[in-house]
Amino acid sequence: MAESIDPRQRPRFWLIHCGGWLGYGLVSALGALPYRNAFPVLMYFLGTTAMAFLASPIILAISYRLAVAKASWPRTFAVVIACAYPMGILCSTTGAALETVFGHPPAASSQWYSILFVGFANAFSPTLMLAAWAALYRGAWHWQEAQQRERQWLLAETLAREAELKALRYQITPHFLFNTLNGVSTLVGEGETTAARRMIALLADFLRSTLEPTRQGDVSMAKELTQVQQYIEIEQIRLGWRLAATVQCDADVLDTPVPHLLLQPLVENAIRHGIAPFVEGGSLSLAVTGAGDAVRIAIRNRAGGMPGKRLQGGGLGLANTRARLAARYGEDYRFAADVAEGGWDTVIDIPRHAAVSAQA
Known part of the structure; x- marks a missing residue:
């Protein structure tokens, strides 16, 4: 040297x-x-x-x-x-x-x-x-x-973070794919061919956007929410009236860079563990708000008809999310996932202006 x-x-x-x-x-x-x-x-x-x-x-x-x-x-x-x-x-x-x-x-x-x-x-x-x-x-x-x-140290750290983000991303994509294909199989078995075709079309759009190359795994908040809404629509086809979902986002944070597929596994956990197992279904809310230099993402799910029940769940989705946030933001983030009565409350705080610009 x-x-x-x-x-x-x-x-x-x-x-x-x-x-x-x-x-x-x-x-x-x-x-x-x-x-x-x-x-x-x-x-x-x-x-x-x-x-x-x-x-x-x-x-x-x-x-x-x-x-x-x-x-x-x-x-x-x-x-x-x-x-x-x-x-x-x-x-x-x-x-x-x-x-x-x-x-x-x-x-x-x-x-x-x-x-x-x-x-x-x-x-x-x-x-x-x-x-x-x-x-x-x-x-x-x-x-x-x-x-x-x-x-050299910065280059090595960047390469290590990119490798970690890719590894975590490759864990998420098959996990979602297998669950969705099981849903398609169930619909076909029940004779819901129209719904099955719609789910396949949504799955194709979701995977196409998932496999698009991104810079260090970042996309804009607008694109991330679009993919989340695609997933929610897939689940609504499968669950029908049992899933009531709302997605809200402040207009001034739509261009905020976030790690690709950051929110999908959290929404998936909320639906699979907090809504799908119950006959009454439940509600899901996703709200993204900006306050100064920070952006807050709040995900809340509640099981219908069971306000006093304390649900369990999380697993891979929460662990991957925490690891990806640490790899992307270091210590400049907050992640909290707490069991509440009848559901989960998940809150993520990230910087509004990240070091790497997102690709919308």
Whole structure:
């Protein structure tokens, strides 16, 4: 991974690199202006800066190797200083040589001695600049490495959630399909061919919309309610007058993204466990309302003629719903399913604006 995140591979890095050294050279050149004979001093600063610029890729390569090796900061500091100081001497000596050439050189016997003396004496400034540049590079390397790790973690988390949502969705679809086919078989056996054909047509429409590709399993609330109403109509064909259902939704939340097939298993549980087993049938209400940045989904079923009975049920539908909400919203949701007298009360609170837009 280290090879792929080397900041030197980015063109923007070299623009900053060249711009930084150019700025350092200009500031150094301004330091020559107070001198009476400024030109030789100017050549000293320009020569030192030019040599430091040429030496900087070497110190960056050393810093890169230390970063790849995960060297500690004390070891990195020691190695960088040990390498930067000889380079600083070379840079300062180069500047002193240019100053001598363009200025007034001393006697021939002491010319090179003076140049070397100036090189050693003035090596601190270029050494400091090279070490500082190496430290900035190491910081950029660590920042870019952290960014890449965060992107990889987010990608892995997204893929894991997508896989979990798909697995849960593949559990729901066959569960509903088998129940509906059993209903069709019952109608055919009772001679209700018209109702059976209508149920088959509704089942085909439901499965067609179910198998449409969606982004991370999200659809709009409007589409989710359309599929729920298709399912309710299928059950009304099977149960007849024994099922009274109402579906209400605020207009301003119809475009809210929700996980695909989130509500169908809850409605299915409410009908199968809370209404179908009883001769008197019962009622089902589904209400979707918006309040601020949240959307509340309330599902309520009651068994007719048995107001005091506490019904049991839930199972796979509730477990899948809780798991899908956790996978999709993390901790930013509320799910409550409580047994009430004569039925169930299920409440879901989700954000109005989810991170992934729905496909209507």
